[in-house]
Amino acid sequence: MRYMTLPDIAALSRRFDVFETGPACDSQLLKARLFTPLAVCGDDLVWGFRFLKAAGAEGISELPVVQIEPHGRLLVALKLENRTGRYSWKERYSIYTLLGELGESEDAESISLAVSGNAGFFAMMKRYACLPGHLKAAINEGRLDLSIAEKVCTLPEAACDLVFSRTGLSFSMVRELLVNLAEIRRRDGLAAGEITALVRDVLAAGDPVKALFLIRNPELSGLTGRFEAFKDRYTAQTGVSLKAPLYFEGDGYTVSFSFSTKAELRRKRETIERLEEGCDELEDLL
Amino acid sequence: MTNWKTFYNRIIRQVYLERGAEGFDAVGIARRELQNIDFRIVSDESEIPEEHLKGTTLYLRRHRGHQVGRCPGSHGHLCCNYHTIDLYAGCALGCSYCIMRSYLNFSPVTVYVDPEPAVQLVRELALQKKGETLRIGTGEVGDSLLYDPLFQLSEPFIRGLSDLDNVHFEMKSKTDFVDHLLDIEPKGNAVIGFSLNPPEIADLEEGIASAVQARIAAAKRVVEAGYRTSFHFDPVFRQANWRELYFPLIDSLAGFRKEAIAWISVGTFRYTPPLKDKIADRPYLYEEFVPSADGKHRYIQRVRAQMYRELIERLRAVTGVTAYLCMESAAIWKRVYGRMPDEVEELKGVFDDDPARLKG
Ligand code: SF4
Numbered sequence: 001m002r003y004m005t006l007p008d009i010a011a012l013s014r015r016f017d018v019f020e021t022g023p024a025c026d027s028q029l030l031k032a033r034l035f036t037p038l039a040v041c042g043d044d045l046v047w048g049f050r051f052l053k054a055a056g057a058e059g060i061s062e063l064p065v066v067q068i069e070p071h072g073r074l075l076v077a078l079k080l081e082n083r084t085g086r087y088s089w090k091e092r093y094s095i096y097t098l099l100g101e102l103g104e105s106e107d108a109e110s111i112s113l114a115v116s117g118n119a120g121f122f123a124m125m126k127r128y129a130c131l132p133g134h135l136k137a138a139i140n141e142g143r144l145d146l147s148i149a150e151k152v153c154t155l156p157e158a159a160c161d162l163v164f165s166r167t168g169l170s171f172s173m174v175r176e177l178l179v180n181l182a183e184i185r186r187r188d189g190l191a192a193g194e195i196t197a198l199v200r201d202v203l204a205a206g207d208p209v210k211a212l213f214l215i216r217n218p219e220l221s222g223l224t225g226r227f228e229a230f231k232d233r234y235t236a237q238t239g240v241s242l243k244a245p246l247y248f249e250g251d252g253y254t255v256s257f258s259f260s261t262k263a264e265l266r267r268k269r270e271t272i273e274r275l276e277e278g279c280d281e282l283e284d285l286l
Numbered sequence: 287m288t289n290w291k292t293f294y295n296r297i298i299r300q301v302y303l304e305r306g307a308e309g310f311d312a313v314g315i316a317r318r319e320l321q322n323i324d325f326r327i328v329s330d331e332s333e334i335p336e337e338h339l340k341g342t343t344l345y346l347r348r349h350r351g352h353q354v355g356r357c358p359g360s361h362g363h364l365c366c367n368y369h370t371i372d373l374y375a376g377c378a379l380g381c382s383y384c385i386m387r388s389y390l391n392f393s394p395v396t397v398y399v400d401p402e403p404a405v406q407l408v409r410e411l412a413l414q415k416k417g418e419t420l421r422i423g424t425g426e427v428g429d430s431l432l433y434d435p436l437f438q439l440s441e442p443f444i445r446g447l448s449d450l451d452n453v454h455f456e457m458k459s460k461t462d463f464v465d466h467l468l469d470i471e472p473k474g475n476a477v478i479g480f481s482l483n484p485p486e487i488a489d490l491e492e493g494i495a496s497a498v499q500a501r502i503a504a505a506k507r508v509v510e511a512g513y514r515t516s517f518h519f520d521p522v523f524r525q526a527n528w529r530e531l532y533f534p535l536i537d538s539l540a541g542f543r544k545e546a547i548a549w550i551s552v553g554t555f556r557y558t559p560p561l562k563d564k565i566a567d568r569p570y571l572y573e574e575f576v577p578s579a580d581g582k583h584r585y586i587q588r589v590r591a592q593m594y595r596e597l598i599e600r601l602r603a604v605t606g607v608t609a610y611l612c613m614e615s616a617a618i619w620k621r622v623y624g625r626m627p628d629e630v631e632e633l634k635g636v637f638d639d640d641p642a643r644l645k646g
Pocket residue numbers: 376377378379380381383384385386427428429460
């Protein structure tokens with residue numbers, strides 16, 4: 001171990017500066033010189049960027065460094081960082097890209113374990129790397145997960161931005177909107193401008209998720225429309241409630257009502273008798 | 287007829303053999319056929335290197351535990367009273383809609399090379415359930431015949447169950463690999479069945495499965511050899527021209543005698559959400575689907591009831607056989623047949639316990 005001045009350390013290459021978060025450096029420990037030495041390899045500062053920054057702020061003029069071997073230096077940095085499973089998407093992508101530069105000098109399997117705690121790091125980053133920038137950013141910001149981003153990567157950036165910027169949508173609503181939009185685009189062969197216009201229309205609706213669901217599912221919407229019309233015709237303002245099975249899947253409609261007088265009961269019974277007349281129409285929906 | 291030796295060279299790249307399983311007949315037969323492949327001995331599956339955990343690897347092992355079970359069925363959906371035997375678990379045909387895509391992604395194809403315990407189990411079951419029909423098949427977790435010319439594992443079942451009147455052993459396939467089975471005697475009630483989709487769909491969605499006409503030709507050969515055959519229209523896909531695709535396919539079965547067909551099943555396409563994640567680019571997913579009680583997504587009930595009615599009517603007109611529905615709800619049964627399965631006279635052999643009704 002030796003000491004290097006801050007300007008000398010700052011002059012080293014920063015290509016290993018891939019960690020954006022991580023525990024803050026405690027100023028008391030810094031002043032007492034109680035911290036891990038920085039890792040240096042040739043012209044690269046491999047690990048310790050946080051200490052370098054904090055030391056500058058504390059007015060410390062030099063820091064301890066240890067020269068390490070080129071082979072496995074990224075793994076050393078990851079071990080010193082010690083945040084397996086807790087790296088952000090941005091950090092993981094930087095690690096993945098850096099690894100591409102370093103090539104053979106690193107053991108990919110150990111890197112995967114040090115980053116993710118399993119062997120899946122590279123497969124996942126390959127998928128992430130294929131995404132357009134706006135979806136990478138959405139993942140980085142926690143607005144989408146990787147599998148949904150892959151499903152919606154055919155959507156133009158403008159359409160996604162409109163959805164992301166609409167207030168009042170939960171994570172799952174955003175997810176549902178985007179997936180349905182992507183499916184509609186593929187099904188109907190819509191151009192970028194057309195799908196973006198559709199997003200505008202849908203977001204203007206009171207319930208955009210429902211509005212889009214109806215467009216994605218025209219037959220189900222038709223059934224729902226016919227059922228609602230039937231209800232209006234036969235049960236509106238009668239106090240009798242008529243329910244269809246969810247998604248028109250199943251056997252039974254449910255009729256319910258309450259009453260407190262004989263006259264009320266008679267009126268409800270008459271409503272139900274009228275319902276019976278229209279029953280074929282209901283049967284046709286299932 | 288497919289040249290299956292060339293075919294195996296394409297779909298099998300490595301073979302792992304469980305220590306202790308070396309002596310089984312099936313292993314010896316496969317070794318002779320796969321001379322260019324080294325059979326590597328392992329203690330268990332965990333010793334197979336990660337890069338070989340895929341469908342081009344075969345893992346030959348003995349069975350431990352329950353090799354014979356009931357078809358898992360589906361919550362809220364009626365099961366057709368079928369038993370399953372795990373013989374070939376996994377499949378390299380590569381159908382885009384295969385449910386195994388959602389859970390067997392990194393697994394080799396497992397071949398259970400010790401058929402005798404399962405044959406004995408079925409025999410015990412059949413004797414316990416004398417007077418009840420036992421439909422039992424090997425095509426639940428893989429294709430029954432894809433690897434069978436290599437391992438000849440169906441033969442011990444056909445022979446070993448042939449004296450049991452109430453057992454109908456079915457091999458179900460999307461291949462035409464039947465010729466190794468033709469001369470087996472006695473055949474008992476063995477059934478060799480074929481899954482069918484119109485060529486226009488099969489060519490796109492059923493990977494390297496045999497051509498549909500080749501499957502039908504194989505069905506003719508098995509019938510000529512004295513087996514009964516079965517047809518499975520599952521999954522049926524809905525698209526604008528589905529009638530123009532499926533009706534000619536059904537019509538092409540006109541040459542089969544009714545008595546030569548053990549049963550016909552029909553099931554519309556369905557998927558689980560994890561499967562959809564794996565196959566999101568397939569155009570057939572852009573139809574409308576709704577979640578059913580078992581968590582699978584199916585076409586809207588009204589739509590599939592209509593499809594079933596038309597398909598079943600056509601099948602009945604062409605073959606004389608009343609098809610049954612695979613994994614469908616009571617509501618659909620009522621809409622299609624007007625009754626529940628055990629009340630449909632023509633399906634009594636499939637759904638009730640009278641073995642005589644299934645006889646040709
Ligand atoms: S034949 Fe069956 S098991 Fe094989 S891939 Fe196709 S659906 Fe899956």
